[in-house]
Amino acid sequence: MECIITIELGTNAVRVYAFDLNGNMLGSLKGYCPTFHSEPDYSEQDPDQIFITMLYVLKNLLNDLVHPKKYKVVSICFSASMHSVLAVDKRGNPMGNAITWADNRANKEAAELKNSALGKKIYKTTGTPLHPMSPLTKIAWIKNNEKEKFKQASKFLSLKSYILQQLTGEYMVDYSIASATGLLNIHKIQWEPEALKFAGITSAMLPNLVPVFTSPGKLNNAYQTSLGLSADTKLLVGSSDGCMAILGDGINGEGMANITVEDSGAVRVMGDKVLQDEKQLFFNYLLTENRYVSGGPTNNGGNIFEWFTRQFGDFKNPFDIEDSMLELINEASGISPGSDGLIFLPYLLGERAPIWNANARGVYFGINIKHTKAHFLRAVIEGILYEIYSIGKTLQQHRAFNTLSINGSFGTLPFFVQMVADIYNKPVRLMQNYHSVSYGSYLISATEMGIYNSLDEAVKTVVLRDIVTPQKNNHRTYLKYYKIFESLSTKLANEFADIAALQQS
Amino acid sequence: MNQFLLCQKKAVELLLFPHIEEIGVIKNSAIRLNGFLNIVDDGLKIYYVQEGKFEWTINHRPFILYPGDVALILPGIEFGNENNVLEIGSFSWIHLRVNVNKKKQLLTGSWSSLSDKETRAVSKILQMNNSPVLQKFTEAGHIFKSIQSELFNQEIGYQARVNHLLDEIFIRMSRQFSRISNPGRDFPSTFMKLERELRQDLSHQWTVEEMATLVGLGTTLFNDTVKSYSGFSPVSYLINIRISEAIKLLKKSDISLTDIALDTGFYSSQHFSTTFKKLTGYTPSQFRKNHSRTK
Numbered sequence: 001m002e003c004i005i006t007i008e009l010g011t012n013a014v015r016v017y018a019f020d021l022n023g024n025m026l027g028s029l030k031g032y033c034p035t036f037h038s039e040p041d042y043s044e045q046d047p048d049q050i051f052i053t054m055l056y057v058l059k060n061l062l063n064d065l066v067h068p069k070k071y072k073v074v075s076i077c078f079s080a081s082m083h084s085v086l087a088v089d090k091r092g093n094p095m096g097n098a099i100t101w102a103d104n105r106a107n108k109e110a111a112e113l114k115n116s117a118l119g120k121k122i123y124k125t126t127g128t129p130l131h132p133m134s135p136l137t138k139i140a141w142i143k144n145n146e147k148e149k150f151k152q153a154s155k156f157l158s159l160k161s162y163i164l165q166q167l168t169g170e171y172m173v174d175y176s177i178a179s180a181t182g183l184l185n186i187h188k189i190q191w192e193p194e195a196l197k198f199a200g201i202t203s204a205m206l207p208n209l210v211p212v213f214t215s216p217g218k219l220n221n222a223y224q225t226s227l228g229l230s231a232d233t234k235l236l237v238g239s240s241d242g243c244m245a246i247l248g249d250g251i252n253g254e255g256m257a258n259i260t261v262e263d264s265g266a267v268r269v270m271g272d273k274v275l276q277d278e279k280q281l282f283f284n285y286l287l288t289e290n291r292y293v294s295g296g297p298t299n300n301g302g303n304i305f306e307w308f309t310r311q312f313g314d315f316k317n318p319f320d321i322e323d324s325m326l327e328l329i330n331e332a333s334g335i336s337p338g339s340d341g342l343i344f345l346p347y348l349l350g351e352r353a354p355i356w357n358a359n360a361r362g363v364y365f366g367i368n369i370k371h372t373k374a375h376f377l378r379a380v381i382e383g384i385l386y387e388i389y390s391i392g393k394t395l396q397q398h399r400a401f402n403t404l405s406i407n408g409s410f411g412t413l414p415f416f417v418q419m420v421a422d423i424y425n426k427p428v429r430l431m432q433n434y435h436s437v438s439y440g441s442y443l444i445s446a447t448e449m450g451i452y453n454s455l456d457e458a459v460k461t462v463v464l465r466d467i468v469t470p471q472k473n474n475h476r477t478y479l480k481y482y483k484i485f486e487s488l489s490t491k492l493a494n495e496f497a498d499i500a501a502l503q504q505s
Numbered sequence: 506m507n508q509f510l511l512c513q514k515k516a517v518e519l520l521l522f523p524h525i526e527e528i529g530v531i532k533n534s535a536i537r538l539n540g541f542l543n544i545v546d547d548g549l550k551i552y553y554v555q556e557g558k559f560e561w562t563i564n565h566r567p568f569i570l571y572p573g574d575v576a577l578i579l580p581g582i583e584f585g586n587e588n589n590v591l592e593i594g595s596f597s598w599i600h601l602r603v604n605v606n607k608k609k610q611l612l613t614g615s616w617s618s619l620s621d622k623e624t625r626a627v628s629k630i631l632q633m634n635n636s637p638v639l640q641k642f643t644e645a646g647h648i649f650k651s652i653q654s655e656l657f658n659q660e661i662g663y664q665a666r667v668n669h670l671l672d673e674i675f676i677r678m679s680r681q682f683s684r685i686s687n688p689g690r691d692f693p694s695t696f697m698k699l700e701r702e703l704r705q706d707l708s709h710q711w712t713v714e715e716m717a718t719l720v721g722l723g724t725t726l727f728n729d730t731v732k733s734y735s736g737f738s739p740v741s742y743l744i745n746i747r748i749s750e751a752i753k754l755l756k757k758s759d760i761s762l763t764d765i766a767l768d769t770g771f772y773s774s775q776h777f778s779t780t781f782k783k784l785t786g787y788t789p790s791q792f793r794k795n796h797s798r799t800k
Contacts, residue, residue, distance in 0.1 A: 013736065032735030032742075034700055049749035055784055056745060057736065090799050093756045222786030310690045318689030318722065319730050 003071040004449075005061070006441035007054060008241060009080040009160055011035060011045070011100055012263075014054045016061045017438040018071070021451060023461075027065040028435070031057040036097065041104040044097035047086055047162050054163060059227055073229055075445040078238040079437055080160035082180035082285070085135040087142065087153040088162070095149055098159050099138050106137035107358065109144065113137065114280065118194065125192050127274055127284030127292075128182040131352065136182030139199040154205065160237075161207040168217040168235060171207035176239040176293070178209055179286040186274060186286045212239045212288065213448045236445055242295075243287045244440030246270055247455070249405040249429075250462030257401040259388055259420060259428075260436075261411035265301035267353075267391040268293055275398045281354055282395070288455065294399075296353025296391040300346040301384060302410030304362075307348060308380045312373065329415045332378040337422065337474045338481050339375045341366045344383030345489060347496075351387075354394040355489050359500035365488055381419065382478070386485045389423045405429040405464055407436040414468075422474035423482070429464035508532050511656070518656045521664045524614050524671075526600040528652070532556075533591055540591025543583055548600045549611070550578040551674065553645045557594015562587045563637045570596075573646065575639040577631065577678060580605055597649045601671070613675065616668045626718040627679045633702070633719070634682040642681060648674045683721035692734055695720055703746060707770045713739050747771065748781060755793045762789050 003026060008015040013033060018026040031053040036044045066073060083101035088094055099105070113119040114130040128134050135156070143150045157165070158181070161173045178184045183199065183206065185192040191203040214237050218224075224231060238244070246258045251270050258268045269275075274284045275294040285293045306321065313324030347360035364379065395401075404426045410416055412430055421428040443458040452458035510529035511518050519525050526548050533540070543562070552561075552575065559570045564582045578584040580603060586592070604612040611628040613619065619627065639645070652670045655663045687695050699720055703711060716739050717727035731739045747769045754765045766777035774789075781789050 030736040031745075032696075032737065034697060046749060048752040049745065052745055052749045052752070052784065056741070059784065091756075091796060093796055220786075222791070224786075226782070226784065226786030313690070315690050318726070319692040319695070321690070321692065 001069070001071050002074045003066060004442055004445045005058070005073055005076045006438045006445070007058065007076060007078050008437050008441070009050060009054065009078070009163060010241065011081050011102070014050065014057050015435070015438065016057045017435065017442075018061060018066055019442045021446065023439065023442055023446065026071070027061060028438070029057050029061045035100060035102070039105070041107070043100045043102040045084070045100055045159065047094045047098050047159060050159060051163055051166050055223075055227075062227055062229070067228055073233050075234045075236060075449055077236040077441040077445040078160055078164065079241050079244045079441050080158065080177060082177060082240045082242060083133045083135060084159040085138045086157045086159060086162050087149060088155050088157060089152055090154040092165060094162070095153060098162070101133045103138065104132045104358065106132040106141040109137040109140040110134070113198065118198065122182070122192065122195050122198070123280045124276065125185045125187065126179070126182050126195055127186045128180060129280050129283055129356065130182070131356070134180070134182035136195050136199050139201060143200040150200070155207065156201060156205055157207055164216045164235070164237060167219055167223060169220065170216040172210050172214065172216045172237050173207040174210060174212045174214070174237045174239055175286045175288070176212060176243045180240060180283070184209070184286070186284060186292070189286065189289070210237055212237060212444055234448075236448055238441055238444055239287060240285065241437050242266060242268060243285060243293050244438075244444075245407055245436040246293055246440070247287075247443050247459055248436035248438070248440030248462065249407055250459055250464060251405065252456060252459040254399060255401050256403045256405070257392060257395065259392070259404060259406040259411060260408040261301045261384070261388065261406070261416060262408040263301055263303040263306075264297060264299055265384075265388055265408070265411070266295055266297045267388060267395060268295035269395060269399050269401060270294070271399060277398065281356065282398075295395060298387050298391060299349040299352055300387060302408070304346045304348055304384055305380060305410065308377060312377070328377055329413065331374045332381055333415060335374050335378040338477045339379040339382060340370065341368065341481070342371050342375045342379040343481055343485050343488070344379040345485065346380065346383040346387055353391045357493065357496060359496045360489070361496055361499055363488065363492065365484070381416070382481075383485070385416065385419050385423055386482050388420065389482065390486060390489070392424065402426065403429065407434070417468045421468045421470040423478045425470045425472070425475040427470065428468045430466050430468070431464045432466060509653075522616070522667060524602045524616050526602055528599045528656070530595065530597040530653070532595040533593055536593060537591040539589050541586040542589050543585030545581065545583040547580045549580055549603045550584065550598060550600050551645070552576040552578070552596055552598045553649050555595045555597065555646065557592060559592050559594060559596065560586060568638050570638065573641045573643045575642045575645045575678070577637050577639070579631065579637075580611070599649070599652070617672050618669070619672055619675070622712060622714060626715050627675050629702070629715070629719060630679045630683050634686060639678065639681050639685070644677050645674060648677070679718070680721070683718065687721040689721075692730060696731070696734060700746070703743060704750070707747060707750060708768050709770065711743055711770070743770075744780065748784060751777065751781065751789070752792070755789055756796050758793070758797055765789070
C-alpha cells in the first residue's frame, strides 16, 4: 500500500500527516517549536530547531504508523507559514534566527515605502501589502540596521527553503511563498527588479523560483537511512499554509470565499485575476500560473478569545484552557445576539486588514449598568467575527461570493460557525476533525502523481459535508451593531495613535 | 509571642544548630532612628511581619509589608530600611547560614533532609523568583512559632523537629513562589519560561521532577500537559533543544565534539554521537564536514 505524507512548518508547531492515496487520513503528529521575542517587536524562530523537530515528528509518525503497517511513502509535500526570512552565509549556515511573519521591526521601512510612489508601484507588481510582515521590508531593515550581517549574507531564504535545502541540498522557493515576499512580480512570475533594489539584493541571493509541483530532488542518503525512506520517495516543494487551506476546503474559483480563524485569521478568495486596490488592502498570492489567492489577514482571531479566557476563565484544572473556553462559550450562548448593545473592537494586537492600523487597540463600547461578565465575553467573540465580516465585506466590493467555508481551530467551533453564518447571512460549509492545510497538501501530491488529471479536478472532489444555515433575525440584529462597529474602527484613528504612543513610551 | 533574640555563639539554645545565625522576635512601640540598618551578608534571611506596616528595601527595590507577609533575602542581597528606621510593629526573623556552590546553587547543609535534587529545585525556584515578598503567607508565622517553642522547651526530639521545621519553611515558600509565578492559566508563557531555564543551563542533567517543580505542577500532570501542548514528552523536548543547540555549535569549527557534547548536556561524546545519528542519520563529525563547505 502506498501513502502520502504532508509536512506543515507552522509558527507554533510542525504538523505531519499521513494519507492513503484516496485521501483518507491515516494519522498525524505535531511538535511544538517556540517563537522567541527578544525585543517587544521581534518574533523569531530557530531554523535548526524547526529542522530537528520536523525530523523528530516525521520519524515518529513513520515508525509508529507508516512502517509497521507496511505503507510505502511515495510523496512528501511541504507547506509553511508565509513571510519568514532567514539570512545564511556562504556555507549555507544560518546567521541567527529566522524572522517570522509576526515580526514588526521593519515598521519604519514599511511605512516609508507605503506612502511613496515607489511603494505604490511595488504593490501593483508584487500584490503584497507594504507591511513589516513582508520579507521585502525585513531585508531592507537588515540592510539598514545590521550592516555587517547584510554584507556577509550570501542568501535570504524562507524557512521552508532552508528545511528543503537541508534535506536535499537544493535552494528552492515555490510561487506562493515567493509571492508573499513582496519581491516577486506576480504578473510576470519573476523577481521584481525595483523591489530587489529597495531590499538591496540581487535575484542570485534568493532561492530558485519554482511551481508548487516541483521536486527539490532526492532526500540525502543519511536521511533516507535514518527515516527508513527509499530513494524514490518524491519530495514536493508545495505551497503556503494559506493557499493549502483554500485548496483543502475545495475553493476552485470565483463565487466562493474561505475563512480561517486560528490564533489570527483571514478571509480569502481565489480567481484568475489579481485584486488591485488603491488602498493596498489585500494580498494576492500566486498558487499556480493562473490562480491567485487574494484576501485580507487579521491579527486578532482566537488569540483574543484566549486572552479573555486567561483573564476571566475558571481554570478548574490548572492550565486547562480548552475546558475553560468551552465553559465560557456556554456562558456566552446564554446572552442574546448583539450582547444587548455591548460592542467590542478586538484590536489588542493592532490590526492588518481591513483597517491596516498597527496603532489600533481594543475598545468596549456601549457599556450600560445591565451588562454582566457574560455580555463582555459574548461581545469579544462577536467583535472578532465582526472583524472577519469586515474583511469579507471589503473583499466583496471587488469580487462577489455566495458560498462560504470555514476552517481553523476556532473557526470550526460550532458557536463560532453559527455566528459567522448569521453575521454574513450566508450558509457556511465546514468539516469537523479535518485539517484543511494538510488536505490541500495531499491534493497537490495526488495531482502531481496523476491520481487526478488536474488541480481543478482534485479540488472539485472536496465535499465539506456540514452546512450551517444563517438565522435571518440574528443577521438583522448583528448588522445594526456592525454598523457602529465599522464606524468606530476608523473613527478612533487619532486616539489609537495617541494611546499607542503612550503605551510604547 | 514575646520579644527575644538568640544569636549563634552566645545562646546555648543554638548549640545544636550551628546553621542558625540568629532568630528573634521584636515588638517595637515607638519609631527608632538607626534601629534597622541596611545590611548585606552571606546569610539567608526570612522575615515574617506580625503587626504594623514596614517599609523595607530589598535589593534596592522598595516593598511595603503588612501582617502575614514574608520577605526572603538571599545571600549577598542588600536589605533594610532606606532611612535605617525601625518602624512601629512586630515581626519575627531567622538568619541561616547557607553555602553557595560554583553554579550559584544554594546548599542548605547537612542538617536538611531534602535530597540533592530537591535542594537544587528549591534553590532554583527561590533564585528565579523576582519578587522576594510573599503576601498573606501566614503558614510561615505558624512555623516560626513552632520553631521558637521547640527551641525554648527542648522536649525530646527537638533537634530533629527544628531542622524539619526549617525544611518545611523552605518547601512551603518554594511551592508558594512557584504557584504565584505560574497561576495555572497561561501554559504557553509558562512553557516559554521553562524552556528559557532549560536553555540557560543545558549542560545540567535535568530530571522531569525538577522541570515539573519549576512549573509548579506534579510530575504526572506536568508530563500530560507538556505532551498535549507540545507533542513531546518533557525529556524528548529537552533532547530536541540539545541537538538544535549542538547543530549550531557544530557549524562553528573551533569547538571540540567532546566540549559540544558536554555543553549541551549529553553524558559523553559517545552518547551525543549515538543520539545525533539516530535522529539525523549523520554522525556529528560527518555533519560538521558537510556544513563547512562553501555552497
